[in-house]
Amino acid sequence: MLRALFILACLTAACFAAPRARVAWSRRGHGRIVNGEPAVITDYPWVLAIEFLVRQECGGSIISTTWAMSAGHCFYDDVSKMSLRAGSTVRESGGVVSGISTVVYHENYDSTTLDNDIVVVQPTTPFPLGPNIQIVKLPTDGYEAPAGLRVTAVGWGMLSTEVYHEPEQLQKVDLYVDENWICGEILADVLPVTDSMMCAGDINKGVCFGDSGGPLLYGDVQVGITSWGQESCEYPLSAFTDIGFLRSWIRNATGV
Missing domain, CATH: 2.40.10.10 (Trypsin-like serine proteases)
Incomplete structure (x- = not known):
């Protein structure tokens, strides 16, 4: 059911997961941020790669040793085929890979409108903190980033x-x-x-x-x-x- 909803959402909006719903992009739908520049994991050690059947699908972030955060539309029902890769600059290689034990969607997540597009997940083993794996800071309740920031x-x-x-x-x-x-x-x-x-x-x-x-x-x-x-x-x-x-x-x- 979730896969069908994901396809509907991607056809309605350009959701930025790897475009599984679009055949033309099915195995080629990854690249890099538009007109950005290379980065290294030591500068962003809280960044995760979220993989499905070993292929990278989405990104995520580490919010504690036992919790990660991502977009709700990135996840399938069958999380046994999904994994989290932490601590690597390189796509689908290096770092530490963990399975997923728990997935919690926002109760008002809407896969069609992408309202409340958030999910928190637990790895099967805690993230081993070090130079390449760190916890990101979160803002205070109700923080609104000002225009121009x-x-x-x-x-x-x-x-x-x-x-x-x-x-x-x-x-x-x-x-x-x-x-x-x-x-x-x-x-x-x-x-x-x-x-x-x-x-x-x-x-x-x-x-x-x-x-x-x-x-x-x-x-x-x-x-x-x-x-x-x-x-x-x-x-x-x-x-x-x-x-x-x-x-x-x-x-x-x-x-x-």
Whole structure:
């Protein structure tokens, strides 16, 4: 059932998981962040790769030794085929790999509108902290990132909508937060921008398919989760799950 809902959501909006729902991208739908630059895991040691049958599908983040966080639309019903890779700069290689024991979706997650697009998961074994594996900081309850704030998205998503390339190395891109009402007008033909979302982007820079679930950061504080946007990843704004808005839910679900 979840797989069918995921396909519907991806056809409705350009959700930024690896595009399993689109045949043309099925084995080529990964690349890197649009017009970003290479990054190393020691600079972003809380970043996770989420894999399905060993192939990388999404990103995520480490919020404690026993909990990780990602986008709800990144997950299948059968998590026995999914794993978390921590501590590696390189796609599908290195670091520490763990299975998934627990998945908790937001009770109001909507796979069609991508409202409350968040999930917290527990690895089968705790994350072994070290130089390459660390816990990301989270904002206070109700934190609203102000318009104009410079933030950074990190992931292994596509280079562009037209180029199918799978870089080995993690990528980052600097973006700017924009007002939700502006974003809502710009993205109105895709999906409504709700209170659980925030928007960020820049001219010819952004996130793309394969970046879903990865962190949007202000320094070492995660303020958002990559969620969805226009099918053209060069579009100036994309939607992210708003961590400040959902901060109390994260605490209630994980104790973090």
